[in-house]
Amino acid sequence: MYDIIIIGAGAAGLAAAVEAIFIKPDIRILILEKNSKSGRKLSASGNGKCNLTNSYFASDCYLSNNTLFVENFIDNNSPSEVVSFFEKCGIMVYEKGGYYYPLSDMAKQVTSKLLKICSINGVTIEYDKCATDIKAVDGGNKYIVKSDDTQYESRIVIIAAGSSSYPGLGGSDSGYDLIKRMNIDMTPVYPVLIPIYVDDDKLSIAQGVRISADITIDTGEDVICERGQIQINKDNLSGIAIMNISCYLPAMKRGIYKDCISVDYCPYMSWDELKEYIIKQCDNIINDNVISALEGVFPNKFARYLLTKLNINPNTDTKKITEKQINRLTSNIKRMRYTPIEKFDNDKSQASLGGVDLNEIAMNTYESKKYKGLYIVGEMLDITGKCGGYNLTFAFISGINAACDSVKHL
Numbered sequence: 001m002y003d004i005i006i007i008g009a010g011a012a013g014l015a016a017a018v019e020a021i022f023i024k025p026d027i028r029i030l031i032l033e034k035n036s037k038s039g040r041k042l043s044a045s046g047n048g049k050c051n052l053t054n055s056y057f058a059s060d061c062y063l064s065n066n067t068l069f070v071e072n073f074i075d076n077n078s079p080s081e082v083v084s085f086f087e088k089c090g091i092m093v094y095e096k097g098g099y100y101y102p103l104s105d106m107a108k109q110v111t112s113k114l115l116k117i118c119s120i121n122g123v124t125i126e127y128d129k130c131a132t133d134i135k136a137v138d139g140g141n142k143y144i145v146k147s148d149d150t151q152y153e154s155r156i157v158i159i160a161a162g163s164s165s166y167p168g169l170g171g172s173d174s175g176y177d178l179i180k181r182m183n184i185d186m187t188p189v190y191p192v193l194i195p196i197y198v199d200d201d202k203l204s205i206a207q208g209v210r211i212s213a214d215i216t217i218d219t220g221e222d223v224i225c226e227r228g229q230i231q232i233n234k235d236n237l238s239g240i241a242i243m244n245i246s247c248y249l250p251a252m253k254r255g256i257y258k259d260c261i262s263v264d265y266c267p268y269m270s271w272d273e274l275k276e277y278i279i280k281q282c283d284n285i286i287n288d289n290v291i292s293a294l295e296g297v298f299p300n301k302f303a304r305y306l307l308t309k310l311n312i313n314p315n316t317d318t319k320k321i322t323e324k325q326i327n328r329l330t331s332n333i334k335r336m337r338y339t340p341i342e343k344f345d346n347d348k349s350q351a352s353l354g355g356v357d358l359n360e361i362a363m364n365t366y367e368s369k370k371y372k373g374l375y376i377v378g379e380m381l382d383i384t385g386k387c388g389g390y391n392l393t394f395a396f397i398s399g400i401n402a403a404c405d406s407v408k409h410l
């Protein structure tokens with residue numbers, strides 16, 4: 001019989017195990033991990049550098065169907081908890097532009113340190129063991145967790161099974177299946193933090209271009225704007241700001257997709273300033289054709305894309321360009337509209353929107369309201385962070401808080 005069984009050796013599960021050890025070093029913990037490796041997403045996070053948390057911490061960093069839960073999470077927690085947890089783990093962090101990383105700049109080393117703490121302190125990790133069933137027995141004083149043909153007993157269960165996003169790094173529905181079997185409510189789940197595929201057959205002309213922009217989505221109910229660098233790909237737009245905007249697509253009604261995204265490709269100039277700039281460049285003897293007039297501000301490939309999209313020959317003599325064409329150019333640079341193609345790409349999704357209904361969970365402790373001694377933490381809950389370390393922050397803090405509360409039952 002174990003004190004705690006943790007399902008999933010990802011960011012939340014490992015943080016829960018380590019925090020429980022800090023509080024009660026002689027605790028008996030079993031972690032069941034369905035993959036042959038632990039912490040695969042944690043090890044891949046932040047382009048391998050692990051963006052652990054962020055100094056900006058506010059409710060607009062998270063999306064959920066339960067805004068009260070999010071506000072309570074923000075009011076009662078802070079990024080400094082993540083920093084001090086890692087300091088306790090012997091991992092020092094540094095901050096750059098608000099983003100926190102381990103000093104080693106190595107996500108894999110963060111995972112291996114957490115695993116090392118577990119192994120030194122007697123935590124058992126069973127790999128290739130997928131938890132398939134959880135039963136509360138003895139009035140909720142004991143749990144039986146089944147995996148294939150084996151069954152395990154414990155006083156406490158912490159489910160930290162993650163989401164279905166990024167199956168290449170082990171994402172699956174397996175945690176949700178456990179939840180549904182226990183009659184715990186879920187909200188619909190969608191892959192988010194993904195590139196946005198758009199209906200634009202000229203986009204490939206600008207493939208590979210990175211450009212700073214303001215991206216706006218009109219959801220029909222809200223207008224949300226994000227500033228950042230866009231990466232233009234063959235058939236999609238990507239980059240942090242686009243990935244954040246992708247969080248608003250699932251909630252939209254099908255009919256209003258048309259032109260719902262607009263991009264200002266020149267946010268540092270007003271419409272008038274940009275028009276004046278283009279006119280000046282066309283009048284200047286240094287430019288012979290319209291594409292060279294745009295090259296002072298935009299990458300050549302992007303200028304070519306823009307002109308082709310507007311049916312303006314890039315080689316048009318600067319003297320022959322009409323005011324009407326300059327107005328169209330200016331308007332499209334300042335407000336290029338795109339219709340997203342409804343392609344929710346789970347393969348590249350860095351997180352899931354939706355999950356375990358937060359009404360099922362006690363705020364701050366993450367204990368199930370239906371099952372005493374059962375905790376649910378991390379990405380499988382209906383709380384999704386934007387890019388910038390917010391998903392790991394939630395995974396760590398929820399794991400840590402569940403561990404703190406659960407040891408009180410022992």
Ligand SMILES: Cc1cc2nc3c(=O)[nH]c(=O)nc-3n(C[C@H](O)[C@H](O)[C@H](O)COP(=O)(O)OP(=O)(O)OC[C@H]3O[C@@H](n4cnc5c(N)ncnc54)[C@H](O)[C@@H]3O)c2cc1C
Pocket residue numbers: 007008009010011012013032033034035037038039040041042044045046047050051052129130131132160161162163165166169170171172174175178349350351377378379380385388389390391392393395
């Ligand atoms: C490519 C990529 C980059 C990212 N970069 C960042 C970043 O820089 N900053 C940030 O904040 N977030 C980032 N994220 C998101 C972040 O990694 C996740 O939100 C976080 O890892 C979620 O932690 P978790 O413990 O809840 O789930 P996971 O890390 O997914 O862990 C869940 C674990 O449970 C196991 N499991 C599932 N079902 C079962 C079962 N039935 N039985 C046993 N085991 C089970 C899984 O195999 C997995 O190991 C990134 C995600 C991806 C995919």
